[in-house]
Amino acid sequence: MQVDFYQLSRDPVDQVLPAIAARVLSLGERLLVVAADDAQLGRISTGLWEGPPESFLAHGRAGEGAESIQPVLLSQDCDAANGARHVAIADGLWRDEALNFERAFYFFDAASVDGARESWRALSRRDGVMPRFWRQDGRKWVQGP
Template identity: 60%
Template sequence: MRVDFYQLSRDPVEFVVPLIARATRAAGERLLVVSADDAALGRIGEALWERLPEAFLAHGRAGEAHEARQPILLSAAPEAGNGARFIALADGQWREEAMHFARAFLLFGEAELDGARACWRMLGGQGDVERRFWKQDGGRWREGP
């Protein structure tokens, strides 16, 4: 399994999730986006339609009609009703259920920094987890130490 840590320093989560979603879809995968904040899921949903106009990022909400067919599913719970193998934890909170996915993205800001560091250390003790850390350098993302 691979876990990508994204430290949000410039852009809000709703700007970053569409980039991850586009790359996920380009890889032929489905994505589950999880946040306990319903308003944030709403902003992410709007951004999936509007942020990258050249990309068609079809999506839906968990519990709504046709959730199993959605390539990108927005949910408050880490349950992939769409069969996703990739999960984006958009509220900066690690969930153990993410370990059942092939790839996880943990997006966190300054307020979640301590929790992300603890998660990094915890996952480092597990031999079957590859960890990557990404941070913004101006407007671009680069892999960091």
């Protein structure tokens, strides 16, 4: 299982996540996006809507119905009601339930960097988990050491 740590230093997660979601969907996969804060899920939803028409990312929110057909499902829980095998943890709070997915995208910022470091250390010691670190370099993402 692969866990990609994304350190947000330039853009907030609601601006970064649409590109990740588009990439996951282009692979024929589904994505579960998890954040405890309902307002943050609202900002992410807006970010998924605001791209150009050709990059529209269909999505829905858990609890609104039709979860099983959503290519991208936004939820406060790490439960893939849409059958996703990829999960994006958008609020910087690692959840061990993410280990049940094939791939996890773990977004963190300056406020959650200590938790991310602790999660990195713990996940690095687990069998079958491959953590990778990404940081923003201008508009691109580069893999860090």
